Amino acid sequence: MDHPVARPEELRLLEALLFASAEPIDQATLAKRMPDGVDIKAALAQLQAEYAPRGVNLVRVANKWTFRTAGDLSWLMTRESTETRKLSRAAIEVLAIVAYHQPVTRAEIEEIRGVVTSKGTIDVLLETGWIRPRGRRKTPGRPLTFGTTDAFLSQFSLEALGDLPGLEELKGTGLLDSRLPTGFSVPSPSDDATLREDEEPLEPGDTLELLLAPAVEPEAEEPKTESETVAKVEAAEVGTAEAETTAEAETDLEAEVATEVDAAEPDAAEPDAGESDERIDHAGDDDGAEEKGE
Template sequence: MTSEDGQPDLVEQSGEDLHADLAGQRMVEALLFASNEPLSLEELTLRVPEGTDVLTLLERLQKLYEPRGVNLVRLAGKWCFRTAEDLSYLMHRNVEEQRKLSRAALETLAIIAYHQPVTRAEIEEIRGVSTSKGTLDVLLETTWIRMRGRRRTPGRPVTYGTTEQFLVHFGLENVKDLPGLEELKGAGLLDSAVPASFVVPTPNDEVALTEDEDPLEDGSFFDDDAEETAGV
């Protein structure tokens, strides 16, 4: 049950418990408000009194802020305050737009998001055109992608994957929340007449390296241009 102002009904709690709950809620709210980055449940738990049920307080705050202009949301497994989606248009007038990504950069970012871990040569194979190192450098500067490791193939090419900043920027809880085939068609991003054999891969951004990847430090004297000279 909740009270008229949307606050959870705490009548059955003792005065001491009520005071502790409200104090903890204020602490969590203050930490999230002051942080420039989303905070995880673990990070919040370490910064409030021992025994505080942080998850319950987060869920309570999320419900409290649900009808407001600012919402408490969970992105990439972490919590932060964000402008309500239906009011985001108000911010466009006040926020200076970052450098607009080229079509090549957007295509490359999409391929990395869906096919990670993926090398530059593999990106080129999927796109059907060459991908300049400058395009990857621009995406690295955005902090939306990262160099993961090196593929165990001739030339030891770098593999790329997305980052937590990618999830936060695009409002995703995890990379598996990226739209699937039907959603892409519905949004007009894919031709409705795509071949029946066309498949949108299930994204996977696991931090651990795959069996065909080595750490970047192993053979780090190579650079990504080695793919071309090695015939990859």
């Protein structure tokens, strides 16, 4: 009777170290934990071969060793979850306007709100599936018109769009101020899928990308002909010549002004040496007189 071959003890030690570690371990650290004389490289290769057909594989990540789930079984670890996020105030306002005023364009939404509507706000409502493009308005630019969907009714537990609260109900719940301007009214919402007279059907190529502003590409500079280049060079030379002429004229003008100033102001006469000496003598006499007075 054949006895099973005993498994090397170093493989059990490696298994224990790798399973207990929360992070991958490098080969040098494993070698320090193993008994003397163990070929750590050969042991890791053998352990890797043993785990290759199993649900858990021994892999090397960034020169470190760790156990990981087999790649072909990664789908078992995948978990889908739904994240609940609150709509922003702007998104709620846009949704309410679409629900009550549909079909409505983005420009009409902005006119009712009084502020510019961010494209991201409409994108969020499109992603939730609560609004949809209905058609195109028969006006210049053919803007998209928006309306609500069945998902909107399901989300808010409405049997039909006509079940939305009217003016009196909104007042009663405190959602509207009791002192409203004269003539204020809440439209009767309708989600009739039939296009209105001022709407055109969507074209086959219309997608949500139509909501994106097209990227503005820089206009390619047209190649200059030889005659245009020569004309520009000549214009540049003429401009340079005019600048030099202007500079020379300014220099001449400054010289003329300086000459006229010199002629208008006579040179101050230099004092004679004798006059200077006399002034000094008179000053000395004055000093002597003051001393005598004292």
